[in-house]
Structure formats: C-alpha cells, structure tokens
Amino acid sequence: MSEVSTIEKIxxxxxLEQFLEEDIRYGDITSKVLKNTNVNAQILYKSDGLVCGIQEAKLLCEMGNVKVLNAVSDGDELKKGTEVMKLSGKLHDILSIERTMLNIMMRMSSIASTTFQFSTLIQQTGESVKIAATRKTTPGFRIFEKRAVEIGGKGYSDTHRWSLDDMILLKDTHLAASKQKIAKLIETAKKKTSFSKKIELEVQSPEDAIAAAQARVDIVMFDNMSPGKIKSTINKIKEIMGSEKVPIFEASGNITLKNISEYAKSGVNIISTSQITFHPSQKIDISLEIIND
Structure with a gap:
C-alpha cells in the first residue's frame, strides 16, 4: 500500500483528531502523576496474523510529537511476540496516544487478517474471484475498515461501496416499495442515474436473476442462495444471453470460512460478506511497553 498524499493525510x-479528542478529553490526568521524561517504547504483536494500521499509527505519532524509530509495513504477516514499532519521545505524549493507536491497529489488523483468511481459501480453488466488504461497518470508522480489507486481500479483495452515492444497489426493500417489475425498475434506474454509475440488483430466486440479466443490469447479486442454485442459474443466464454480455455475478449472505470455497466455484465474480468487517474471525491483540534500559 503506497503512502497517502498530502491532502489524504490532512x-x-x-x-484521528476526533478519536484523540474522545479519549483525552481535558487531559491525561494519570500520566501527570509521572515525570515527563524521554523514553523509548515498543509495540508488540501478541497474535499470529496480518498487521494493519501502521500508516495510521505513524500519523498519530507525528501528531503527538513521537518519533518512530522503526516499524514493520502494513500487510506484513507477523508471529506472536514480533516488535511492530519502536518509538521515542516524551512519556506523556506516548501515553496520550497509546490507547487510540492500539485500538485502531487491533481493529484494522483483525479485519485484514480475516480478509486474508477468506482470500487465501478463494485462491486455493483457482477461481478468479474477489472477496468484498459491505457497508456494514463501524460508524465513523469505515475508511479504516475498508482500507484493512484492501490490505488484507493482497490484491484479491474489494472494498465494494464506500457510500450510498457509489452506485445503485436495488434490494428487496426497493423492489417492494417501487411496486414495479424488475425490468421496469432497472429501466427507471438507468434513466435517473449517471452513465458513470453501475446498477446492481439483489435477487433471491433464479427467475429474478434471469429477469435482471435480460434487463441489462450491470451486476446481479445472489442473496442467500446456495452455491449449487447460483451455479445452475448462471449457466441458464449464459445459455439465454448467448453471445451477449452477461452481468457481473456476486454472491452474498451467510458466507463463512466453511463455505467460501464452494461459493468461489459457483461461477460468481465477487463474494461479499459483512463477516470480515462486522464479525472478523481473527481477533488480533497488540500492546505497548515502555523500554527500561
């Protein structure tokens, strides 16, 4: 992952300032008990997995006038006990940013590690499928969770929609509210949407998937359908469409580490799940220790 631009850094x-304000409030009254001496500290990885949040940790150190002496890189695979970062600075400054920094790194590392688990299982099938996140993210923390997904997939993941204005995603609620047939709803969406935006339709039956493909939707999302039913439906769509371009196919709903391989072999292009951001299976623990020479 390349370094962020100046504007992105701002x-x-x-x-990050908002997170610090939430934690520090009117000052770290505990640290005031101690002398504000110059100290060194190390951040230690207490699990096995992918590390993530190094970029954010460095920015927090920059904001807190703490010097980073050395650090591993985002996406590195680490073993328990590995030194993630070594810091130098005033004791009060280090302790003031400690909890915010560790919380961000642990959350991002957990998501990156879980994404890597999913993407590894997909790659083992030999299929060209990416694991994608959803909009089920922690309010105020989406930018960090989505970045962790991108880093964790190591080229085999996708952040999916960042926000509601990214693309049209028509779900069962939209279909019910519109009281329109699938073909008519897609036609209406195309008329009201910029050519630069894709249109995706969530389906729960083979019939709806076929109708969406025939209406030239950009993406068909199979929601809570079995791998077998998805595969047969995709084959049917390809048979009907013939030489015409078929939509991008996405599977979503009830995706787990146990069934991800079967979904990867169902013929879809994308598999999206909230598991990687909302319920990461990997729980990474990271700590900071003051080094006493």
Missing part, C-alpha cells in the same frame, strides 16, 4: 488526521 483528511486522515482530522479523523
């Missing part, structure tokens, strides 16, 4: 710092 925007990230604004987010």
């Amino acid at each position: 925007l990230l710092k604004k987010k």
